[in-house]
Amino acid sequence: MNTILAKLNLTGFARLLLYLRPYWKGMAIAISSGTLHHLFAIAGATLAAYLVGLTAMGGGKEQILSLLPALVLLISLRVVMYFSDMWFAHEVAFRILVEFRIKIYQSVERVSPAYLLNRRSGELASTLMADIEVLEWFFAHTAGTFLVALLVSLITLGLLGCINWLLPLVVTPWIILLFSVPFWFSRKADRQGKDTREKLADINCEAVDGVQGLREIISFNYERGFLDRLRLYSDRLGQSLYFYGRRLGFEGALLNIFSSLTIICVLGVSAYLIVSGQMDFSWLPVTVILSANMLTPVLEISSMARNFGIILAAAERVYTVLEAKETVQDGAVSLPEGTIKPQICFNNVSFRYREDLPNVLNDISFSVGEGETVALVGHSGVGKTTCINLLQRFWDVNRGQIAFGSMAIKELPLDYLRSLITMVPQDIYLFNTSILENIKLGKQGASREEVKAAAKAAYIHDFIAGLPEGYDTIAGERGVKMSGGQKQRIAIARAMLKNSPILILDEALSSLDTENERLLQESIKNLRRGRTTLIVAHRLSTFRDADKLVVLKNGKVIEIGSHAELMEKRGYYGEFVSSQVAVSG
Numbered sequence: 088m089n090t091i092l093a094k095l096n097l098t099g100f101a102r103l104l105l106y107l108r109p110y111w112k113g114m115a116i117a118i119s120s121g122t123l124h125h126l127f128a129i130a131g132a133t134l135a136a137y138l139v140g141l142t143a144m145g146g147g148k149e150q151i152l153s154l155l156p157a158l159v160l161l162i163s164l165r166v167v168m169y170f171s172d173m174w175f176a177h178e179v180a181f182r183i184l185v186e187f188r189i190k191i192y193q194s195v196e197r198v199s200p201a202y203l204l205n206r207r208s209g210e211l212a213s214t215l216m217a218d219i220e221v222l223e224w225f226f227a228h229t230a231g232t233f234l235v236a237l238l239v240s241l242i243t244l245g246l247l248g249c250i251n252w253l254l255p256l257v258v259t260p261w262i263i264l265l266f267s268v269p270f271w272f273s274r275k276a277d278r279q280g281k282d283t284r285e286k287l288a289d290i291n292c293e294a295v296d297g298v299q300g301l302r303e304i305i306s307f308n309y310e311r312g313f314l315d316r317l318r319l320y321s322d323r324l325g326q327s328l329y330f331y332g333r334r335l336g337f338e339g340a341l342l343n344i345f346s347s348l349t350i351i352c353v354l355g356v357s358a359y360l361i362v363s364g365q366m367d368f369s370w371l372p373v374t375v376i377l378s379a380n381m382l383t384p385v386l387e388i389s390s391m392a393r394n395f396g397i398i399l400a401a402a403e404r405v406y407t408v409l410e411a412k413e414t415v416q417d418g419a420v421s422l423p424e425g426t427i428k429p430q431i432c433f434n435n436v437s438f439r440y441r442e443d444l445p446n447v448l449n450d451i452s453f454s455v456g457e458g459e460t461v462a463l464v465g466h467s468g469v470g471k472t473t474c475i476n477l478l479q480r481f482w483d484v485n486r487g488q489i490a491f492g493s494m495a496i497k498e499l500p501l502d503y504l505r506s507l508i509t510m511v512p513q514d515i516y517l518f519n520t521s522i523l524e525n526i527k528l529g530k531q532g533a534s535r536e537e538v539k540a541a542a543k544a545a546y547i548h549d550f551i552a553g554l555p556e557g558y559d560t561i562a563g564e565r566g567v568k569m570s571g572g573q574k575q576r577i578a579i580a581r582a583m584l585k586n587s588p589i590l591i592l593d594e595a596l597s598s599l600d601t602e603n604e605r606l607l608q609e610s611i612k613n614l615r616r617g618r619t620t621l622i623v624a625h626r627l628s629t630f631r632d633a634d635k636l637v638v639l640k641n642g643k644v645i646e647i648g649s650h651a652e653l654m655e656k657r658g659y660y661g662e663f664v665s666s667q668v669a670v671s672g
């Protein structure tokens with residue numbers, strides 16, 4: 088759907104309207120109910136006006152009483168139709184918004200993590216929540232209302248024509264004028280709408296930053312500085328909204344003037360028709376009521392159209408996420424024949440993050456044999472994390488190849504590739520659900536017993552069992568209720584359950600206390616058993632334990648060998664270890 092929309096290059100509203108297609112039945116009911124609601128309202132008011140005219144002209148009591156039930160019926164029908172209009176229009180709108188939210192989330196997943204690295208979480212949150220919310224105006228109150236206004240205007244003009252042909256002739260230009268007012272300012276409205284959405288996203292970004300960095304803000308006494316920033320962004324939003332509101336006010340004033348002039352013209356023409364004997368006086372209230380009621384949906388749509396700028400800007404921001412391009416293409420559709428050898432081979436790999444940036448990796452080659460543990464070693468920024476990003480195909484190499492045995496990873500379906508790899512990152516994310524569910528992320532259908540076995544192997548079972556609610560304890564948002572070491576061991580239990588042949592460990596930079604460190608090392612040892620493991624290593628204890636070390640410098644592999652071999656060589660690695668020992672103490 089997204090690619091079709093992009094190919095057709097349909098602009099703003101036409102693209103939004105395409106999303107209504109699957110809901111055409113609900114929309115048809117909403118539009119019919121909306122039209123009937125307005126028509127019953129007009130008919131009721133017209134009948135009431137006619138009765139007033141009749142009474143003023145000294146009409147018969149029986150005739151007036153005989154028309155009263157019809158008036159009650161029209162008012163009741165109007166209420167029922169209003170209810171049905173609101174119900175169906177909102178039902179359709181909210182179903183589309185749910186679909187949009189899911190689609191956006193799927194799009195973010197599809198293009199992650201490269202996409203997320205270039206965007207602030209507040210900006211994405213703003214699109215996911217606020218921008219989508221704005222689209223509700225369009226789906227619930229604009230698309231159908233526009234058709235209703237058009238239908239009601241045409242029907243009412245016909246009715247006025249039945250009273251006298253001059254009346255629709257006078258009213259039509261005003262209706263066209265009222266419809267067209269928002270379009271006179273559409274360029275300005277689009278520009279202002281875009282600006283306010285951007286300013287709103289900026290302030291959302293700041294707010295999210297403030298919540299995420301609250302600990303730093305408090306511990307560095309940055310409250311005042313942060314509040315100043317927040318005020319600055321609020322002022323910018325306020326200024327943008329001021330200009331937006333000023334235009335809205337001006338358009339609103341024009342709409343008011345034109346609608347008043349419409350009624351005055353109708354009154355003037357009616358007076359002329361009565362004086363010239365072309366219309367009976369009893370029709371005067373009817374013509375006024377008819378034209379006033381006809382203006383209601385027209386003004387509704389014109390008022391809505393004044394917000395088109397914001398709606399379009401929100402829609403554009405939603406499309407930007409929906410149509411974001413994947414950094415890597417999932418070319419392969421079928422699984423490879425035979426089994427994949429869990430042997431990692433980097434063959435002359437070169438890579439840069441962007442065309443305009445220098446290479447991060449330069450012609451690097453190394454391999455990790457089946458069941459072997461290899462540690463990537465080197466100073467900060469040398470490209471260790473980049474290697475593991477490329478292995479998971481978050482980005483594709485610019486030159487060379489990464490393969491499992493002889494099978495290039497590019498030839499594997501992405502889902503399959505990622506099912507072969509388990510990553511234990513530095514920064515562990517625990518969801519705000521039970522510890523059981525958090526561990527089960529590794530294997531969603533796992534039984535309680537399987538989860539317990541994994542937790543035991545990760546040396547975290549005793550800790551969990553000691554909690555008042557055991558495995559059903561809520562881990563807390565971002566896992567705040569646990570220590571760093573405990574979170575890491577939960578992540579290791581997760582990885583145990585996933586049971587993939589290839590393991591990537593991004594070793595945490597900070598050291599743990601002795602007991603936690605011992606438990607962590609034991610659990611990692613269990614996890615590594617029988618798996619091909621690539622570690623981004625920071626600690627000497629990890630370098631020593633690895634079967635092989637790949638030493639990186641300036642994006643190049645400069646030494647490969649075991650700790651003992653490299654120490655004996657007294658080359659770059661020897662110097663690196665000495666610097667590490669010096670730093671640690």
Ligand SMILES: Nc1ncnc2c1ncn2[C@@H]1O[C@H](COP(=O)(O)OP(=O)(O)OP(=O)(O)O)[C@@H](O)[C@H]1O
Nearest residue numbers: 204440441444447466467468469470471472473474
């Ligand atoms: N998304 C990105 N866009 C542009 N440059 C990046 C990106 N990610 C990393 N880099 C750059 O690539 C280089 C290698 O980064 P990488 O994270 O791989 O280093 P590292 O060896 O893992 O460092 P550390 O030990 O500090 O984690 C660095 O110069 C970094 O600034």
